[in-house]
Amino acid sequence: MNLKPLKGVRVLDLTTINPFTDTEFSDYGAEVIKVERPGSGDSIRDYPPFKDGVSVYHCYTDRGKKSITLNLRSDEGKEILKELVKNADILVENFKAGTMEKMGLGYEELSRINPALVYGKLSSYGNTGPQKNYIAYDIAVQAQTGIMDATGQPEDEPSRVGCYVSDHLSCTYLGTAIVMALYHAKKTGEGQRVEASMFESVFSVMGEKIAAYNCGKNASRTGHLHDAFAPYDILPCKDGYAALAVTTDAQWSAFCAAFGLENRYSTNDERREKYLSTLRGELTELFSGMTRNEIDSKCAAAGVPAGPVSTMEEAINSDQIKARCMEPAVTDQRIGDVLTVGKVIHYGETFEADSFTTAPLLGQDNAEIIGAALAGQGVAPNDMQSRMAELVEQGVI
């Protein structure tokens, strides 16, 4: 059973560029209608990397979605959106603060049309505070939330984490808040506006550093060392680096037995104290004659967490990632198969591979979706074709 928990849920996706929330909705079974600018569409369609001129990024993030074109600045466009809101469960947007309100499409307005609507907003810094109108970028958010201060060698400059953590965290948090509100709306009939921001989302994972601050420690970066455990490090070996994470005395004792070491520092406190002065050097020497896999196998057999520091390429080609279906191909209707990332939530009693359908062409679902909205506005079947042509002519769709 490959459960699609959001089956039957209809989402209006007004987001631009930052689209994981709606990708996840689509992946888990919702009908996601991407509402795009007539003519050029969402700028994600121009986002690298490209294959045969088509954005592979868009092929991934828009997989399984429908696409309509709608000019939300025109009166007719607004009316069509309002008609669509009547039959939608969720609307998601990430415009600049106040944009939807200015267009007369804010939550207050839309909730009058559909009181059960869950209106989700993704923002940069939140809906209040001195930076609420600032635009964000991943690296700026990593800087401002302390992630960078926490990353890197203590004697070196702080380092960013090399992927878009702010986009992923904020989009998954927003999606979660939306679905919680949807659950509430299902039970009570009451919809609401929910929001998550990149800043707040990344800030939320700083808990362990804030915890230390409570005890009078300004927890800054420690390289690969753990502020509570040792040995906890990445160490050079014959063919690269190995990660070793000993967090209990029992693990350390098992490690010593497996590698034929004398257990001189049997407590974590002793190991932390001696780590930089002696223990790290001894471990480096021990590992210098061994490969990552040898270290990994020995540690695994002893029940000690350790593993290779993989290059991105090695990770992509690893058996575990493949076994977990984390690189499924999406067969795109324009360019064929492209590799993307899979889903992280697996439902059901047995693990099953997922399949994903293509991203949409710009406006490919206008006839179905906008046609239905126009019918809702009272356009007769016989007049439908000419009305649609008129709206195209006027740049509304």
Add this chain to the structure above:
Amino acid sequence: MNAILNGIRVLDLTEGLAGAYCTMNLGDYGAEVIKIESPAGDCSRARGPMKNGFSAFFAGVNRNKKSVCIDYTTSEGRATVLKMAAKCDILVENFAPGRLAELGLDYAAVKAVNPGIIYASITGYGQTGPLKDHPVDDLVITAMSGMMDRTGRRGEDPMMPGVDFGCTYSGVAALSGIAMALYNKAVTGEGTRLEVSMLDCIFYMLELFVMDYSINGTVTPKNGNQDTEVAPLGTFSAKDGHVAIAISSEGQWKKFCGLVGAEQLADDPRFADNAARIAHLDELIVEMGKITGQWKKDELVTLLGENKLAGGALKSVAELIDDPQARATDMIVETTHPVMGDLYLVGSPMKLSKTPVNVTALPAPSLGQHTEEVLKELGLA
């Protein structure tokens, strides 16, 4: 009392960070979270640093939970836990795959007494695959995922991210999976099992490189804090630290140069367009540093922000505590704990207008603090 999960009971069989992070959020949403701990207690209780003998780390991620102490390795303890599971809506666990089957508390056993249960599992590598039984730690998983390979300066060692993304993001993913399962149950009446893994979760955040590799057969090497495709997009020195600046169009570049009084850079042929700036990145960094070095980080960020350019001041933890944006958005919450006294908690990024989450409903419990109360409430004592 208008919390979304009021009346929902969660059996929390987790230990450490990932599972605790998930159930903390369920508690914030108003669920009654019953944390089952063996007599030794959750290992996080021993994790320093301590305040008045109580772990601040534990207190942070175990707010809004009740602690029930049961030795589930005994047959009597197991039977009690199973009876409790029969009266819960959600079960969250992060044992090694197979361990709960040995204890008679796996999905099949719980489903037999509670067919509608939502049963969520978090593991390091997943319930399937060649590494499923491999010993787990966030460091090791981050190492294997490729995330460390992407972090740090070009040509230098791989670098560990300073926070545990494997644990935190898998906790959020499990939360998301539970929210969807709850909605599904409200529609269909059916419970389900779900699982997430830390390795999948970190790898999922590296999507760009998977696509890059699939098209080009190679991955562009990391480049520290500087972007490899767009410039200037990175961190630069300020008078009092560092500032991140992200200029992503020609219009923004001209605007930036004008704002900081460096029009000569906009006219410099080495920096004429993005391609030229990337080609002369080292020189650009030097020129940028001359400009940013004249500013205090917060002043420069305000100038950029007010002019719709993306910038962020690099902050230490001490600076975060009183950061005006963090305070305004309730991401730093002041509370008191019965043992620890004054305590800063991290708030929730999920802002629901009609049913706000509450991060201070219950302080983190002492071991077994609620054993009697909960067992009585469930009619088991």
